Amino acid sequence: AQRVTQPEKLLSVFKGAPVELKCNYSYSGSPELFWYVQYSRQRLQLLLRHISRESIKGFTADLNKGETSFHLKKPFAQEEDSAMYYCALTSLGFQKLVFGTGTRLLVSP
Amino acid sequence: DTGVSQNPRHKITKRGQNVTFRCDPISEHNRLYWYRQTLGQGPEFLTYFQNEAQLEKSRLLSDRFSAERPKGSFSTLEIQRTEQGDSAMYLCASSPRTGENIQYFGAGTRLSVL
Numbered sequence: 634a635q636r637v638t639q640p641e642k643l644l645s646v647f648k649g650a651p652v653e654l655k656c657n658y659s660y661s662g663s664p665e666l667f668w669y670v671q672y673s674r675q676r677l678q679l680l681l682r683h684i685s686r687e688s689i690k691g692f693t694a695d696l697n698k699g700e701t702s703f704h705l706k707k708p709f710a711q712e713e714d715s716a717m718y719y720c721a722l723t724s725l726g727f728q729k730l731v732f733g734t735g736t737r738l739l740v741s742p
Numbered sequence: 743d744t745g746v747s748q749n750p751r752h753k754i755t756k757r758g759q760n761v762t763f764r765c766d767p768i769s770e771h772n773r774l775y776w777y778r779q780t781l782g783q784g785p786e787f788l789t790y791f792q793n794e795a796q797l798e799k800s801r802l803l804s805d806r807f808s809a810e811r812p813k814g815s816f817s818t819l820e821i822q823r824t825e826q827g828d829s830a831m832y833l834c835a836s837s838p839r840t841g842e843n844i845q846y847f848g849a850g851t852r853l854s855v856l
Contacts, residue, residue, distance in 0.1 A: 637784075665843060676745075677785070677833070677847040684843075719784050723843065729775065729798065730835075730845060732784030 635660050637720050639733035646710050647741050654705040654736045656694075656720030664722040666696055666703040667730070671717040680705075680718070690714070710740045744768060746848035748834050754854045755824055762820045763851045767836030774817050775845060776809055777833040778802065785833055791817060792839070824855045 636659045646652055658664060668680040681689045683696040683703060694705045703720060720733040747766040755761050767774050773792050777785035788807070789799045793814035803809075806824075811817040821828055831852050835845040 642782075667844075669847075676849045679844050679846075682844070721784070729787040729790060729800075730777075730785070731787070734782065734784050 635664075635722060635724075635731045637722055637731055637733035639718075639720055639736050641736045642734070643737045643739065645739045645741065648712055649709050652705075652707045652710045652714070652738065652740075654718050654720075654738065656703045656705065656733060658701050658703065658720070658722050660701075660722055660724075662724060664724060666694070667721045667723070668692070668694055668703075668705050669719045669721055669732075671719070673716070677719070710738075712740050712742060714738060715740045746834055746836050746846055748832075748848035748851050750851055751849065752852045752854075754856065756856050757826060758823055760820065760822045761824055761853065762818050763832055763834075763853075765817045765819070765834030765836075765848060767816070767834070768846055770838070771836035771846075772814070772839035773837045774811055775835040775837075776817070776819055777835065779831040779833060779850070780829075788819075821853075824853075826855045829853055829855045 638657045666683040669677050670680040671677045692707045717735050719735045721730045723730050749764045775790040776788040779785045787800050788803050789809050791811040794811050806822045809819045831850045833850045834848045837845045
């Protein structure tokens with residue numbers, strides 16, 4: 634069965650501190666992993682995907698197939714990073730997304 | 743706004759009534775998805791279309807739920823005989839058939855069943 638686990642409901646840090654939002658998955662096959670973000674009063678939007686291996690807004694995420702993890706990291710958090718973050722997976726082939734329960738990141742000044 | 747559009751944004755209804763939501767995907771996006779999100783949870787897949795064909799339905803989609811995409815453009819999601827447990831945010835997303843496997847989400851329709 635496909636499953637995405639985000640163990641932290643809330644992560645609270647101070648501005649400038651490093652951030653790591655955890656995501657573990659279970660999937661029998663080769664999944665494609667994503668991080669979606671939802672800022673206050675905005676729609677869900679893609680932050681980054683493992684295939685592109687890029688850094689967006691200073692965030693990076695590396696797929697670790699051995700640990701079945703796709704943790705989201707940023708070395709120095711900013712207040713504007715405060716949002717709800719969802720890890721998601723899909724199979725290669727444009728099918729449904731399976732989401733985790735989300736982690737709320739709160740960055741305080 | 744050329745993004746995914748959903749109407750209405752909010753719907754309040756009484757238990758037992760029928761409701762219908764509409765989703766207009768991004769132009770030329772062949773794939774359209776419906777998700778449901780309840781408080782404290784991530785979005786859960788309901789169903790998806792490629793053009794007008796409904797290719798997959800979740801077990802969450804009971805007999806009271808029906809979705810259509812008659813001309814391969816906009817889609818409707820109907821819930822018959824609503825129950826309080828149907829209260830949720832209903833999200834629509836679309837993606838192009840070719841190219842990047844990215845789903846673009848609408849702002850959602852929030853349903854409250856009294």
